[in-house]
Amino acid sequence: MEFPVQVALARPVPTLPTGPGWWYEIKPDGHRTVMWRTADAVRLQSRSGQDVTASWTDLALAGMDLPRGVVLDGQAVVAVDGRFSLEAAQSHTASAPPGVGAATQAHPARFLVWDVLALPGTDMRDHPYEERRLAMLEVLEGLPSPSRIRAVPASDDPDVAQAWYDSLQDAGVECVVAKQAASTYQAGCSSSWRKIQHTQTFDAEVLGYTGPAQRPRALAVRLPDGRAVLSQTLATPLAGQVGACVATPRGCAYGRTDAGETYTVTMPGLVVEVLAETVRHTGFTVTRLR
Template sequence: MPVALAQLVPTLPVGPGWWYEMKLDGHRTVLWRDADAVRLQTRSGRLVTTVWMDLALAGMQLPPGTVLDGEAVVYIGGRVDFGAAQSRAASTPARARLLAARHPAAFAAWDILAHPVLGDVRPRPYLERRALLLDVLADVRPPIQAVPATDDPETALLWYETLHDQGIEGLVAKHASSSYRPSRVWKKVRHAETVDAEVVGYTGPPARPRHVVVRLPDGRRAMSQSLTAPVAAQVAAHLASAGSGRRARTDAGEQYVTAAEGLTVEVLAGTTRHAVVSVTRVR
């Protein structure tokens, strides 16, 4: 299911109709409660149920026909730990079970895309979907919970300024009248200065890529620095399902193999002025 996205902005939009949600530092995940099972997909559409089986089991509390959008997160020491979520996402199913036993995951739900009675609710306004989300989750126990939301910008900014150390990486602003669409319909502010970039290629073996080539917001194609092991594993999973590419060169002349569309990574904004970029995570 294509997901809605958020545009990075320097300041929160304010005025009538704006609502604000905490942005937790985890992995974007869509949770489907089917007739007899639960499945989870990434932002790019890849199924990841096997590495989040604790969330799949928890999702059986939901009534069949429910589809939720949210963030798979891992708490360590009372704070959201992105590195732990990254490790889980890059694990084999066997290792994911070991990690889950040590640090169980939680699912922070911020939207409902399908309702067990009403069906597809994506065309409905945000405020109506928020009410439906809270209603569906009323009898659901943790680790599935709704993300806190407020229509008071001062409260939202207080979250932003005081909860960063607990793993709250920013805020997402949504207008009360907005429908759920696969485009940048939301606004976000973040502590880290990062931008999203599309992966267009890679170097090294597809099972163990060393670098990715990204298309930056200004259109340039640039090669990343060496990938960390968790990021490389997630890129490899995308490459395995996409098939082989062709030879190409970056704007700087470096050779790489092209990759299929559909994978987005986050890169440090300060590095994008140069020929090499630093990938912080797979989005």
């Protein structure tokens, strides 16, 4: 398995699937992260494949306790006052390495794991979910206690899953994910993984930005209906995170949204999450970098 890996994604659905063979997990608000324990270090990647080790040095240090060759998939989270906070996680990733230390002291990060992609010498992606789950728990049981690396709760009881969905939104739980027990780990979106979330979002390709490249003020994106539109002003932590990933072509090129706003064109491939209900208004909300 080579770094980075393309992650598996859950398909949004309006209600939880039920019936034989379904397992359910919570997905706390935070940043999708894959943790690689290499021969001599730990590397962390984002959902989009970016190396984010420098932003989560505290988690990388905790990952040194894993056996060499283990690759884990999960969520990097930061809790504030007992609630998973996306804003705190974004502040963590937007900090330069010295700032990461300060952020860690104020609100320690944790890595909540829901899958194992590799064990020493073994690619686990073709193994069924139930087998991967057991293998993942065995790996985590071998870590010293307490550890920043923990398993997300899982259950095969749909009533428990519905109770999670109904009661944990205020605790910062983004959604509940349902996975078929026999499902393998498939890159991209698959019908064998489904999610029901409180706030509907979609992914949009970034076309460009306004303001300085290092800290854009707003983003121009292509919506699913084909429109090119400009976002609302980015939150400060998110602007820093996006700025670290913006790549502009040689020579300064400009584009225009459907409403005529000018933006600086960026290289293709950058994707952000957008709140679905905000696209009907003037300006939409970008919640995170994918």
